[in-house]
Amino acid sequence: RSYTIAVLPGDGIGLEVMPPALRCLEAAAARFGFQLEFRSYPWASCTYYLEHGKMLPDDWKAHLQACDAIYFGAVGDPATVPDHISLWGSILTFRREFDQYINLRPCRLIPGVTSPLANREGKPIDFVTVRENTEGEYSSIGGKIFEGTDRETVIQNTVFTRTGVDRVVRYAFELARRRPAKKLTSATKSNGISITMPYWDERVAEIGKEYPEVTVEKYHIDILCAHFVQRPHTFDVVVGSNLFGDILSDLGPACTGTIGIAPSANLNPSANRADRTKEWFPSLFEPVHGSAPDIAGKGIANPIGMIWAGQMMLDYLGEKDAAEAVMRAIESVLATAKDAQMKGGADLLTPDMRGKGTTEGLGSAIEKEIRG
Numbered sequence: 001r002s003y004t005i006a007v008l009p010g011d012g013i014g015l016e017v018m019p020p021a022l023r024c025l026e027a028a029a030a031r032f033g034f035q036l037e038f039r040s041y042p043w044a045s046c047t048y049y050l051e052h053g054k055m056l057p058d059d060w061k062a063h064l065q066a067c068d069a070i071y072f073g074a075v076g077d078p079a080t081v082p083d084h085i086s087l088w089g090s091i092l093t094f095r096r097e098f099d100q101y102i103n104l105r106p107c108r109l110i111p112g113v114t115s116p117l118a119n120r121e122g123k124p125i126d127f128v129t130v131r132e133n134t135e136g137e138y139s140s141i142g143g144k145i146f147e148g149t150d151r152e153t154v155i156q157n158t159v160f161t162r163t164g165v166d167r168v169v170r171y172a173f174e175l176a177r178r179r180p181a182k183k184l185t186s187a188t189k190s191n192g193i194s195i196t197m198p199y200w201d202e203r204v205a206e207i208g209k210e211y212p213e214v215t216v217e218k219y220h221i222d223i224l225c226a227h228f229v230q231r232p233h234t235f236d237v238v239v240g241s242n243l244f245g246d247i248l249s250d251l252g253p254a255c256t257g258t259i260g261i262a263p264s265a266n267l268n269p270s271a272n273r274a275d276r277t278k279e280w281f282p283s284l285f286e287p288v289h290g291s292a293p294d295i296a297g298k299g300i301a302n303p304i305g306m307i308w309a310g311q312m313m314l315d316y317l318g319e320k321d322a323a324e325a326v327m328r329a330i331e332s333v334l335a336t337a338k339d340a341q342m343k344g345g346a347d348l349l350t351p352d353m354r355g356k357g358t359t360e361g362l363g364s365a366i367e368k369e370i371r372g
């Protein structure tokens with residue numbers, strides 16, 4: 001078995017967390033007997049933009065479509081390039097062009113990481129947010145009128161298509177059906193956003209009829225945020241539009257201690273590489289976090305979000321045993337690290353996890369654990 005992976009480290013800490021993550025994936029490949037061919041590209045970064053005046057080369061699509069999956073670090077350098085240029089010119093372009101309509105973000109409290117939330121009745125936090133990834137509030141439809149006058153007006157339309165809503169909601173139900181708790185929470189705001197959100201609710205109710213075994217609940221986004229903080233242990237699968245899903249998938253990991261460990265998969269579940277009659281749309285795996293300019297260059301970024309995203313990529317490629325081993329390695333290193341920290345030994349935990357560790361130290365420990 002052999003897989004070709006497009007590697008796009010991007011900017012800031014993306015460049016720092018990528019090398020240890022690649023070593024972890026190589027360790028898993030060596031142990032479980034498959035090959036990974038990494039093709040690294042400098043584009044989809046602000047550095048590339050400053051040199052070329054664009055985020056991507058003209059033939060970017062062909063490069064990425066030649067690969068089985070895309071492994072992406074983080075993009076953004078707001079001090080030199082405005083965020084809407086760097087993000088829309090890279091990650092948002094990939095999501096759209098490859099129709100990666102599912103953004104899957106697992107959220108788990110892993111023993112060893114301290115959650116800021118104490119009141120969980122000792123129960124684990126373990127849920128997944130499913131974010132719509134191609135339309136909704138992140139549409140490019142709209143504009144500015146009466147510019148420069150006191151009637152200046154900006155409009156950006158929200159777009160929900162039946163196909164777009166149904167496919168993400170159905171994916172979330174399918175996921176919920178396969179999990180032990182079989183519960184789906186839908187994020188809405190149909191009390192304030194009176195056209196698009198009631199439509200979202202309607203589609204959730206309609207598709208829910210096909211899944212009588214799944215318990216469905218819906219909350220307005222504002223109170224749902226409060227529930228995430230007050231009782232994160234009660235969620236299982238949470239589905240939301242592009243904007244609501246984005247907000248919830250940063251809030252969720254924050255409830256588990258740090259966004260530095262959170263992974264994310266941008267999936268096109270309909271694409272099939274073996275089907276030569278259709279264009280191949282690769283899926284993309286990345287940490288939830290951005291380029292973190294405030295800590296970039298210090299060597300203290302948490303590499304686990306990047307490694308865990310790689311774990312999701314192995315799972316997606318069908319390397320289930322390798323994926324399992326990477327997850328076990330993350331868990332065992334974190335648990336041991338917490339223990340060692342409390343006993344005054346070497347501290348592997350990075351500062352976002354209340355430690356003094358480094359990207360390199362933590363990454364290497366996980367790599368070693370994967371090698372077995």
Ligand code: NAI
Pocket residue numbers: 013073074075076077078083087091259260261286288289290291292293294295300301302303305350352
């Ligand atoms: P951010 O995720 O880069 O950072 C938010 C906070 O979390 C910062 O204090 C940072 O130090 C901390 N943090 C993030 N990842 C960490 C890690 N692995 N270890 C330890 N601490 C970590 O979000 P921010 O500051 O809003 O955005 C910075 C840049 O990243 C912007 O240009 C933004 O547009 C971009 N961005 C890119 C994303 C992507 O590539 N998919 C996603 C989110 C933001």
Ligand code: MG
Pocket residue numbers: 246247250
């Ligand atoms: Mg976000």
